[in-house]
Amino acid sequence: MLDKHERNINYMRISLTDRCNLRCRYCMPETGVDNLTHYSILSLEEMARLVRIASELGIQKIRLTGGEPLVRRNVPQLISYIAQIPRIDDIALTTNGTLFAALAEELKTAGLNRINFSLDSLVPEKFKYITRRGDLSKVKEAIFKALELDMHPVKINMVVIRGFNDDEIIDFVELARKYPLHVRFIEFMPVGDLLFWKKDRMMPAQDIKAYIEESYVLTPQKNILGNGPARYYSLEGGEGSLGFISPMSNHFCGECNRIRLTAEGGLRGCLYDKREVNLKTALKNGSSDEEIKELFIWAIKAKPARHHMNNGWGEENKRKMYQIGG
Ligand SMILES: Nc1nc2c(ncn2[C@@H]2O[C@H](COP(=O)(O)OP(=O)(O)OP(=O)(O)O)[C@@H](O)[C@H]2O)c(=O)[nH]1
Ligand SMILES: C[S@@+](CC[C@H](N)C(=O)[O-])C[C@H]1O[C@@H](n2cnc3c(N)ncnc32)[C@H](O)[C@@H]1O
Ligand code: SF4
Numbered sequence: 001m002l003d004k005h006e007r008n009i010n011y012m013r014i015s016l017t018d019r020c021n022l023r024c025r026y027c028m029p030e031t032g033v034d035n036l037t038h039y040s041i042l043s044l045e046e047m048a049r050l051v052r053i054a055s056e057l058g059i060q061k062i063r064l065t066g067g068e069p070l071v072r073r074n075v076p077q078l079i080s081y082i083a084q085i086p087r088i089d090d091i092a093l094t095t096n097g098t099l100f101a102a103l104a105e106e107l108k109t110a111g112l113n114r115i116n117f118s119l120d121s122l123v124p125e126k127f128k129y130i131t132r133r134g135d136l137s138k139v140k141e142a143i144f145k146a147l148e149l150d151m152h153p154v155k156i157n158m159v160v161i162r163g164f165n166d167d168e169i170i171d172f173v174e175l176a177r178k179y180p181l182h183v184r185f186i187e188f189m190p191v192g193d194l195l196f197w198k199k200d201r202m203m204p205a206q207d208i209k210a211y212i213e214e215s216y217v218l219t220p221q222k223n224i225l226g227n228g229p230a231r232y233y234s235l236e237g238g239e240g241s242l243g244f245i246s247p248m249s250n251h252f253c254g255e256c257n258r259i260r261l262t263a264e265g266g267l268r269g270c271l272y273d274k275r276e277v278n279l280k281t282a283l284k285n286g287s288s289d290e291e292i293k294e295l296f297i298w299a300i301k302a303k304p305a306r307h308h309m310n311n312g313w314g315e316e317n318k319r320k321m322y323q324i325g326g
């Protein structure tokens, strides 16, 4: 359905859990994370019902995220529920990849169409540093497994952080040249664990692109399957492509097509806007499909025109990326 700024909202990002097996410095604090209890999060059946109701309002694309979605049990079960909903035509996953390889076949059989892997460094020690505990070899194994299973397009999300991984940009470009991988460079945003955020750590997408163009020829490319705001370029002689996501320097809110469902059932119109409708309570109170539909309509109508992250995250906006669903 259209929101009040005439944007077509057809994409819902669902956070399966606020838990994660990593602790990326820009996303989660190392300690003091109060995880939600089993009872306070939506069951898989509740999520599937909400997707069905949302699909009747025009939601066609679903992305499972978190926290780390794959720390939740029975994700293939949820995917198979969603895959049976007639109007849903794309089911995707955003994951850190560490738990993916063992589940890959099951996820694919259940109906998962595609995967975006988050990966910020190709150097094992740096990967361990930024994630505070991750094993890079598991992520590499996961990426190759996804390619082996033909789950195209396989995308890699690299949050570019000046002074940490900007010296690896070319190594990531090379991944897209050698393999059919779609590498997206993402501007660092002031959400999540702000202890790590600094304005000068954010490298604007146009600077990243200009830097790459010193060594490579990039040509705009339009046919990469996706629902997000990345701008894609093909690389001369390359198997994959490069994408740029610029929430800070050139926000894409005018083309926003999404709503978010948090693990506890909070329906959020916008990543940045702290207002949420509580669908868990509505479900607990026995609300009908029609009543829940009204709540979706409220959240979609309440979507702001754009974010104001360039002014900071706002002290009162206490929720972090892993709690909202990045
Ligand atoms: N400003 C803003 N940034 C977002 C939003 N959603 C995701 N992002 C950022 O975009 C990055 C990529 O998101 P993904 O989870 O890979 O999803 P996507 O780009 O929509 O995926 P595709 O369907 O493959 O295009 C994330 O790492 C976030 O940093 C949003 O609603 N607003
Ligand atoms: C919050 S994570 C959730 C899914 C999964 N755990 C993962 O890492 O892919 C989703 C995405 O948000 C991105 N992200 C988290 N904090 C961010 C920030 N401050 N700026 C830009 N992207 C961020 C991560 O890099 C990741 O690609
Ligand atoms: S970015 Fe993803 S993997 Fe890293 S801490 Fe956040 S939720 Fe976990």
Ligand code: SF4
Pocket: 251, 252, 253, 256, 257, 258, 269, 270, 271, 272, 273, 304, 305, 306, 307
């Ligand atoms: S910040 Fe809000 S309005 Fe902008 S793209 Fe993200 S969800 Fe949409």
